Amino acid sequence: MFNIEDFDIKLETKYIGRHFLYSEEVDSTNSYLLKDKKKLENGTVLLSEFQSAGKGRLSRSWYSNKLQNLTFSILLNEKLDKLNPNHINLAASLAVAHSIENLYQLKTDLKWPNDVLIKNKKVSGNLLESNSSGSKLDSIVIGIGLNANQHRFEGEYRIQPTSLKFEVKREISRERLLSEVLNNFEEILYGLKSNTKKMLDDWRDKCRMIGEHISIEVNGELKGGIFYDIDANGFMILKDGDKLEKITNGDISVR
DSSP states (O other): OOOHHHHHHHOOOSSTTTSEEEESOBSOHHHHHHHTTTTSOTTOEEEESOBTTOBOGGGOBOOOOTTTSEEEEEEEOSSOTTOOHHHHHHHHHHHHHHHHHHHHOOOOEEETTTEEEETTEEEEEEEEEEEEETTEEEEEEEEEEEOSSOOOOOSOOSSOBOOHHHHHTSOOOHHHHHHHHHHHHHHHHHHHTTOHHHHHHHHHHTOTTTTSEEEEEETTEEEEEEEEEEOTTSOEEEEETTEEEEESSOEEOOO
């Protein structure tokens, strides 16, 4: 079981994770926090050992073995007027990558827009969802799935999965890992308020696909070109010959 006391000792944040909810099973941690967004504190984190209807990007399901990984969501519901949801999405992946490198000295690669890879294998992914009142954003939930101790992955996957335990050959402290991710996430969020360029540059540094020829599926259409860069909003810029195209959502094939 997850030891909340051990987790809390290592948590160094001011507000992210200070209100912490733990459940053995929910349908979806994102859905749960969005449903109760007005009742819960800013920075509330919900960790569930199992999600019966876990969600990934592009309407895909997310499956995770009980008691082995980290499947959690973070609620943001205050002072959102200066935050760009796309930046938060990239920041979440960056926080996971920093945490893995800090704790386990593993090299990570970021796959646009939301995956963390180790040796071309997926170790983590996130899903951002939001609610608005008219044109005003009133809540953001970022859900993160991080493979910690799972050692077998059954079924078919678009990207081969891996876990931290598989890569470092030892049991992973989920408590230490979660606290590290939240510590890094809050630090990156704080920086976003004054310097979005630094976060975007840090993200670029960890995305080796920038500058490479890629294939990406966009709304059912397969496109090819050079992953030229990300723009100020975190969208992909795809270069095909002399043409530059902004891609707001899509799925890159990993070779």
